[in-house]
Amino acid sequence: MKETYIKDILKEDLVGKEVSIKGWVYRMRDMKDKVFFVIRDPTGIIQAVVKKDNVNENIWNDALKFQIEGSLELKGILKKDERAPTGYEIEVKDIKVYDYGQPFPLKGDEEIDTIQKYRHLWIRTKWFVDILKVKHSLLKNLREWYINDGWYEVQPPILVGNAAENTTELFEVKYFDQKAYLSQSAQLYLEALIFSLGKVYSLTPSFRAEFSRTKRHLHEYWHFEIEAAWYHLEDLIKAVEESLKYSIEKTIEERKSEFEDLKSITGRDIKELKDFVEKPWKILKYEDGIKKLKDLGINIRYGDDLGSDEERILTQQFDVPIFLTYYPREVKAFYMYENGDGTVKNFDLLAPEGYGEIIGGSEREWRYNILDQKIKEWKLDSLKIEVGNEEIDAYEWYKDLRRYGSVPHSGMGLGLERFTRWICKMDHIRDTLAFPRLRGGWLY
Ligand code: 4AD
Numbered sequence: 001m002k003e004t005y006i007k008d009i010l011k012e013d014l015v016g017k018e019v020s021i022k023g024w025v026y027r028m029r030d031m032k033d034k035v036f037f038v039i040r041d042p043t044g045i046i047q048a049v050v051k052k053d054n055v056n057e058n059i060w061n062d063a064l065k066f067q068i069e070g071s072l073e074l075k076g077i078l079k080k081d082e083r084a085p086t087g088y089e090i091e092v093k094d095i096k097v098y099d100y101g102q103p104f105p106l107k108g109d110e111e112i113d114t115i116q117k118y119r120h121l122w123i124r125t126k127w128f129v130d131i132l133k134v135k136h137s138l139l140k141n142l143r144e145w146y147i148n149d150g151w152y153e154v155q156p157p158i159l160v161g162n163a164a165e166n167t168t169e170l171f172e173v174k175y176f177d178q179k180a181y182l183s184q185s186a187q188l189y190l191e192a193l194i195f196s197l198g199k200v201y202s203l204t205p206s207f208r209a210e211f212s213r214t215k216r217h218l219h220e221y222w223h224f225e226i227e228a229a230w231y232h233l234e235d236l237i238k239a240v241e242e243s244l245k246y247s248i249e250k251t252i253e254e255r256k257s258e259f260e261d262l263k264s265i266t267g268r269d270i271k272e273l274k275d276f277v278e279k280p281w282k283i284l285k286y287e288d289g290i291k292k293l294k295d296l297g298i299n300i301r302y303g304d305d306l307g308s309d310e311e312r313i314l315t316q317q318f319d320v321p322i323f324l325t326y327y328p329r330e331v332k333a334f335y336m337y338e339n340g341d342g343t344v345k346n347f348d349l350l351a352p353e354g355y356g357e358i359i360g361g362s363e364r365e366w367r368y369n370i371l372d373q374k375i376k377e378w379k380l381d382s383l384k385i386e387v388g389n390e391e392i393d394a395y396e397w398y399k400d401l402r403r404y405g406s407v408p409h410s411g412m413g414l415g416l417e418r419f420t421r422w423i424c425k426m427d428h429i430r431d432t433l434a435f436p437r438l439r440g441g442w443l444y
Helices: 057-065 112-117 126-148 187-197 233-254 256-266 270-278 286-295 308-315 368-377 396-400 416-423
Strands: 018-030 034-041 044-051 071-080 088-099 172-175 178-182 199-207 220-229 282-285 322-325 346-351 356-363 384-387 390-393 409-415
Touching: 018 088, 034 057, 034 071, 044 057, 057 088, 126 199, 126 220, 126 233, 126 256, 126 416, 187 199, 187 220, 187 396, 187 409, 220 233, 220 416, 233 256, 233 270, 233 322, 233 346, 233 356, 233 409, 233 416, 282 286, 286 308, 286 322, 308 322, 308 346, 308 356, 346 409, 346 416, 356 416, 368 396, 409 416
Parallel strands: 044 088, 282 322
Antiparallel strands: 018 034, 018 071, 034 044, 071 088, 172 178, 199 220, 220 409, 322 346, 346 356, 356 409, 384 390
16 A cells, blocks of 8 residues: 655645545644644655535534544645645545544643653653654664674574673563563574574574663663674674664764754754764773773772763863773673673773763683683583473583684673664653653553
């Protein structure tokens, strides 16, 4: 079916011709002998006028019965009208009613509790629709870069037997008579897949049972992860910088009108984004980051992990994203490559303007003996999984990857909602997806 969308009829050469659109009532004004509608669809808005003298009684009565968000199909003549919000107006000849609608419970100035309760209706809000479109483009363009560069998309499992990151933040689920968890990261499975495909990426939901409620934490988020054989940390950093710049640059081109709307809501100016794309991104060692923070009077010591406040302050010192590299081994995951000096070959990508971490990545520990020692040191060797009637070490299969043709490799995970939050300059992560999972929020 070839549908006609509002954006397709806002055209000079259709003026004077009959047009037809389907949509929802966005605004409505009854002026006794005429009713003005503004109709919306996923592509825009258009004004429509129903004149009592121009239509039969049935159509006129129908026009009067609509509520905000009622659904309809309109047929009429397209006219130019300077006073209309998008410069055009449809003079209505016929209305097909789908649903008059009931009084809409949202007016646009609701408190967060009401928005939560009516989330399923609130998601029609214009600026939120803009965010969804920007997010769509960011993801599409990110994928495009990896596909063009020869990476394969793969589908790792969500029900898993071991923790990629940290055992305390797992959601436990019943898997028949076994215990399983909802995945925090596809990383370990992507590491297995590089031996088959070389360079792989995946997009999966990731689950974190973190107790903290902050403006950048969700319990369920979309995780874009990559893993590549033979890649060292420098290769990974290069791929990340190139792919994110490509995604941002194309998204700016594709979403001009959405960014124009968002400017008045969140203050995001695309000039700022163009700047991030044009300048080289900063690579800074953790050690130097700590020095910088200390010089700024922050109470932090070498060996401390950076919290969101420290990340915010550090990012405010630079006008581009920062790859903060070579963290102390104790504050990072067991699978990162050991440099031998107490640091690991990793980076966190900190988004500028105070946003902080949007990616975690590293070169992986690919040497069997060192990985084996670390699994023991982290006490992960006590974790077991059931395979048939046997109970085996949960990380035994992961160690096999270092027994049968191990190679240097690296990978990273990007939180899609954190990326979107930064690009759209939003305050809270919850409005980067339709149905956020937040502790204490609605679950439906
Ligand atoms: O730094 P994290 O925990 O790294 C990993 O999961 C690695 N295994 C990824 C990999 O190397 N394949 O998480 C990666 C990213 C973070 O930088 C952040 O953007 C996002 O995932 N993230 C969250 N986003 C929203 N809510 C949360 N609670 C998040 N926790 C992590």
